[in-house]
Amino acid sequence: MANGNTYTVYVPDRSAPFAFPRSMAVEEVRASLVTTGYTALENADVNVSADGGTITFRRVTGGNKG
DSSP states (O other), X not given: OOOTTEEEEEXXXXXXXXXXXXXXXXXXXXHHHHXXXXXXXXXXXXXXXXXXXXXEEEOOTTOOOO
């Protein structure tokens, strides 16, 4: 899915990844997802792959879906 110009972005409770342009910073990706309803990402842990092409958001340890 990802090419050199996009991030592949995974969020909790969604099996299909999002695609975002790499021109965006990771925090801009987070803010964009929060404004579209993924409010749990405000405090989520973020992991960026070594090649920078995949961003994975995870609930903070001990967090819940609510």
